[in-house]
Amino acid sequence: MADMVVVRKEGLYCVPGQFYIDPWQPVERAVITHAHGDHARVGHGHYLAAASSVGVLRTRLGEIHIDGLDYGATVEHNGVTISLHPAGHVLGSAQVRMEYKGEVWVASGDYKVEPDGTCAPFEPVRCDTFITESTFGLPIYRWTAQQQIFDELNDWWRKNAAQGRCSVVFAYAFGKAQRILAGIDPSIGPIVCHGAAEPINHAYRAAGVPLPPTCMVGDVAKADLQRALVIAPPSASGSPWMKRFGDYSDAFASGWMQLRGARRRRGVDRGFVLSDHADWPGLLEAIAATGAPRVIVTHGSIPVMVRYLREQGLDAAGFATEYGDDEAVEEVAQAPVQAAVEESGDA
Ligand SMILES: [Zn+2]
Ligand SMILES: [Zn+2]
Secondary structure, three states, rough: OOOOOEEEEEEEEEOOOOEEEOOOOOOEEEEEOOOOOOOOOOOEEEEEEHHHHHHHHHHHHHHOOEEEEOOOOOOEEEEEOOOOOOOOOOOOOOOEEEOOOEEEEEEOOOOOOOOOOOOOOOOOOOOOEEEEEEOOOOOOOOOOOOHHHHHHHHHHHHHHOOOOOOEEEEEEOOOOOOHHHHHHHOOOOOOOOOOOHHHHHHHHOOOOOOOOOEEEEHOOOOHOOOOOOEEEOOOOOOOOOHHOOOOEEEEEOOOHHHHOOOOHOOOOEEEEOOOOOOOOHHHHHHHEEEEOOOEEEEEOOOOHHHHHHHHHHOEEEOOOOOOOOOOOOOOOOOHHHHHHHHHHOOO
């Protein structure tokens, strides 16, 4: 049987279904796995995504023609039965299951296997071919349980607050920022969010995700800033927006902080290894749970993962895609709407 999903210049394409998955060029029909800028772009004629991601997608992309599909519900398109299943990456993130003439393919999008309180936990889906990400697909990537990371972050914040010093965490505005909010101890002090993160916090709360109270920097008395935790996107680092925090301590939260020297290169006081992607054991566990004899790797450490899977007896290959890295220490390309929000973040 011919391959159900292939790579075209516009993106991953479901041949019998005649639709794209997370295309990087404008197309008529796009199924979107999640609202990060490199997977969800502007300009498509029609969008299909998990119902719980519609709010964030609209916040980031503006007015779009979109259908939300509940996890596990099915819709048929040109004879292909489509359903979406939780990927555990960010609010509304989904794996795309496609069934055609008895054959099943699943495209994972980005995923994380450790459950957290901000999105539906990853759910393995049996399939014949699994298209997987591999952002942290090297054996050196092994995450510490998130509670320990949050304990360390709270200790750091508490110590700074006791010394009258503001704590600034640089974290990606969508997903990572909300996960930090859900994990920290809000009794330590006020929580300030940059204008890039605050509209997304609203979208999370509207979707029923409990987050502690947050405010914009202008809403906090100057004296209280000394006890505050500030969550800001990496692009705010070194910008005039930072000046008001005086003598602050800063940190970066990303899976890449596990790399030796990453914290120093970034020039921050602390690095917290907190990722919204599966680590090496998590990727292997997720791949095994699909039962798929064939695996296609889309982004991240493609050659290492492909070689490893072949050694395990799987039929493995890579797809060349234009997906980026939403945990990058340097800021990744932002959707235009978000860039505008960020610009006005000074208010
Ligand atoms: Zn992502
Ligand atoms: Zn990705």
